[in-house]
Amino acid sequence: MEYITQFIYENITMIYILIFAIFLGMEVISKVPTVLHTPLMSGANAISGVVIIGAIILIRQAEPNDYFILSIGFLGIALATINVVGGFAVTDRMLDMFKKKKK
């Protein structure tokens, strides 16, 4: 149990940030018109690809000859990049529907 309390003690700032971020996230989108539900979901999905940062850190810290980590890391980066790039690109396409048609 003392390991858990020690973990909390060592990461207390992070835990503060985490809790505040929960409240922030709940407030940031309060009123969304139905037509925007899918694009918003898609945009948020692209942001959740932020896990790519973790994959980059993982690879940077790996030994250059540790092929197990490097190959899994490569896969992780590739997958997360698909999530990020594809996510933002597809959201952009969806939002083109809202462009005012020119008369």
Next chain:
Amino acid sequence: MENPILDFLYLICIVLFIIGLKNLSHPESAKKGNFLSASGMILAIIITLFYPMEGASNNYLVIIAGVIVGSVIGYLAAKRVKMTAMPELVSLFNGLGGACSMLIAFVEFNNLPEGANLMSGNVLTIIFAMFIGSISFTGSIIAWGKLNGALRDNLVLPAPQFVNGILLLAVIGFSIFIMMQPELNFTWVIILLVLSLVYGVTFVTPIGGGDMPVVISLLNSFTGIAAAIAGLIYGNQVMIVGGIVVGASGTILTILMCNAMNRSLLNVIIGGFGSGGKSAGTDREQVVKEASLGDTAIQLKYSSKVMIVPGYGLAVAQAQHTCHELEKSLEAEGVEVKYAIHPVAGRMPGHMNVLLAEADVSYDKLLELEPANEEFKSTDMVLVIGANDVVNPAAKEDAGSPIYGMPILDVEQAGTVIVLKRSMNPGYAGIENPLFFGEKTKMLFGDAKDSLGKLKNELSNA
């Protein structure tokens, strides 16, 4: 090692994410919001590449190769997908993000120092990241399969709630078991991984195809949470805040989506099916969807063609002038507005023509029954204002109906139908109108004049 400038730039990434999400929830600024979030992401990636790290061997080649491969695949997939297949593509993308969290957690298990105590917050974090990442991965793949038809819509495993409960208990029990071991046995980790992956499958499988958008939104918030927990492993603020904000806002969005369908989240997850009831045309689900003023105004604004179907209710409410004003505001936004006049709309022939002429509605905007019916197919939205029997599909479908055989305005051909009505009371003929329960129909209750005025106001805010 720390670098105050880079740490500050990380904060800017977080701010870009949050402003981006905020902008994404409004049609005017949505494109800008998407751009801001994407800029935040690019900045975060660049910072992470150059953030000083003690003894890091960097392996930039692997990173760059991964980014290039992912960018090409992601970009091509996003550009080539058909408009209708977008939700399932989003689901697939989401699953890949979850898979990345899962892979990171898996490797971090491997990276635990020899002889490390397993009863630690660190191990708990890794287990969480792996579990949630796995659910998001396999769950999204199942949702993707259901949406594109690869999996049967109504595919159900026996006793899904029981199986899910058992699996969840197994995952929790097994996690505790691993943490209590004196040293790490990698076989246990793999078993935990497999259990988590299977849970993702059984979690989504019982949910019906019609509810998939809600499930994707829920899984999207899972991916955010998984990213945030992976961020805890590295103590990385961008991952924590970015992930959690998506997790929390995704949960709110999921609830909003449920509300729009008149369902509760629990009902979607446990209740199973939102897809039935299509077999018989007459067997419609007797649930009325209520439209909100804000939504309706925005939808009107972004339509290219709107058809107004006036009825006796317009006359009663003396709403013809307000109606004309709404029409003018819409035309100022570049929306084409026309009126569909049914021969027996109102209480006398020509009732509507007189009424609208009084309000200075231009005569060439008034369409009679047949030309109107031809135009509904290319119409985005229909506003039914106080009309009932003249748009009642029972006249076509139900041989037992007293108005069977009467020609009607076929409003269901249009994209969306908004019915302005004071209450659910039946019309002049005293019969139920299945249109009101239709899939494309939403009801806007209230006095017609009042509602039209409010719609016009919302239009200038939207």
